[in-house]
Amino acid sequence: MPDSTQLRRAVTSSFLGSVIEFYDFLLYGTASAVVFSQIFFSGLDPLAGTVASFGTFAVGYVARPLGGVLCGHFGDRFGRKRVLVATMTLMGAASFLIGLLPTSEQIGSWAAVILVLLRLLQGIAVGGEWGGAVLVSAEHSTSRRGLWAGFTNAGAPCGMVLSTAAFSAAASFTTEEQFLAWGWRIPFLLSVVLLAVGLFVRTRVEETPVFRAAREAEAEAEAEREKGRETGRDATGEAAPPPRTPPLLEVLRHHPRVLLLAIGTGVGAFVAQGALTTYFIAYGVQAGHPRQTVLNALTLSSALAVLGILGWAALSDRTGRRPVVLSGAVLMGGFAFALFPLMDSGSALLLTLAAVLGQAVIHPMMYGPLAALYAELFGTRSRYTGASLGYQLAGLGAGFGPLLFAEVNRSSSGEGALFISLVIAGFCLLTVLSVLLLKETSGRTLDDSGPAGLPAVDEDEDEDEDEGRRAAPAP
Missing domain, CATH: 1.20.1250.20 (MFS general substrate transporter like domains)
Incomplete structure (x- = not known):
């Protein structure tokens, strides 16, 4: 397939992935400020409930470096594309499940526990998404790398606009009672639609040529290590390459x-x-x-x-x-x-x-x-x-x-x-x-x-x- 076609697909995939990831990630922030203190921390006084709600929001940021390490390890070992499909799926699934989560009145403190776990998964997903999305664009490009990689960063404010618009629309078309009962769930449930679109685009992107070349070089190095396992030397008499x-x-x-x-x-x-x-x-x-x-x-x-x-x-x-x-x-x-x-x-x-x-x-x-x-x-x-x-x-x-x-x-x-x-x-x-x-x-x-x-x-x-x-x- 022509490199230009793959570059366009890679940039589109990275941009859409960033939009979707930050739509879901920032949607949680808006919900934390508006409804979560009343839905999942109703047993606390209003101020304590707000603090607890924002505390769960911060969990996502703490989890992001963990997501970067985990996804980075597998992305450097097995490929950028596989990991990016996984991060998008994880984020979409976590957001959809938040939209289905029972309230504290229905299952007690388990509601808050599950909410924190789902937020943790969101943080891991968005932490692993950015690096891979940037590399898919950058490693497919041969020129204007700053522009093509920049589309990943441009997806973040787009996600913010979409999440704010979705939450505002849900609030506008429901009464306050309806919004607290079920209206707030709509933007989270809609994430499954964005997930379907994103996965359709992402699965059509090939692994980056830079990573494929690195894997081929690694395979050759592994073959040299096998040849020199007993003698400590490769086929040319040089020192065998060290394990990766x-x-x-x-x-x-x-x-x-x-x-x-x-x-x-x-x-x-x-x-x-x-x-x-x-x-x-x-x-x-x-x-x-x-x-x-x-x-x-x-x-x-x-x-x-x-x-x-x-x-x-x-x-x-x-x-x-x-x-x-x-x-x-x-x-x-x-x-x-x-x-x-x-x-x-x-x-x-x-x-x-x-x-x-x-x-x-x-x-x-x-x-x-x-x-x-x-x-x-x-x-x-x-x-x-x-x-x-x-x-x-x-x-x-x-x-x-x-x-x-x-x-x-x-x-x-x-x-x-x-x-x-x-x-x-x-x-x-x-x-x-x-x-x-x-x-x-x-x-x-x-x-x-x-x-x-x-x-x-x-x-x-x-x-x-x-x-x-x-x-x-x-x-």
Whole structure:
């Protein structure tokens, strides 16, 4: 099949997969804020029920790195496509079962226990989805890798828009009593329709040529190991290749600095994302804006963010990943000090301007190129694991950022907004420092089958050391 056809299918599959995964994942967040405290924690007082409900929401973020490790291991060993079919199925099934889950009045505390378990499965699914979806697009592309991989990141705000629209529609067409009784279940049950569409597209995508080449090279290496099992030498008399290291151990043992820099590069974007989405709603309502006005501003900025992500990702193909991400981090660090004054102005127009500038213009500069950048940081044998783990650990900033902001605001008498801005700027500074310690990756090919290259200052020295270890004869 022509490479262009497979590339289109790969990009479409990655985009739809990201939309579906984040539709389901973020739908849970809306439900946590609106109904879950009354449905699954009705035995608690309202405040405690809300805290418990948001606690189950946070479980999903904690599970995401676990999903990245598990799915990354199998994706690096057995292929990207198989794992991606599994992650999509797992997410769709978990969301559908949430829509069928009995309430605490029907089965008591078991309702909350099952809810947490299903949320855990959601977190594992979305944690494993991102890395594989990015690699399917990146490893099928031969040019404009930033743009094609960026479609995976663009799926996240699309999923947010769809989940918000689905929940709003369900609330609009039911009374409050009907909504609490069964209306909230409709958006979760509809996920099975999205699942069917997504699986139809995903199963038509072939395994990436980069991974197939790596598997062939691994098979040849295994044959050499068999020949040299008794003598310690291969057929040419050279030292037999060592057994393959598990992907996670390869990342942690040989490339911990790459992983740490990957986390530092992404964490600023995720902390800013937490401020511009989850905390934006809470602070906007606290500042006196009607909840619907805040939600409308967030929906508009999320829709426009799709264009921003793709635009900045495409620009990174021309200028490199580092200049775009660096510019975004610097601008976001400065914008953090304008965000809350705009929201405190009392003007719906300025509130919307803050949302659009932050989420649709500046944040995509940091976030759009990340998909290609993370794929380029690691070698084929550990790329799924390394990219997923780095991204999901950085993503904890989005999960716990709003909790940090709320605590800072509570403990800072009258100066909460200033201190929150300082926190955001501090994480953006961490991103700047991390990117400065990386070499530009946009010119790198992804068809290597060896260990990850280290795109840091002493890359060549580290690679020489790795080569020396591999070439050293057995004693």
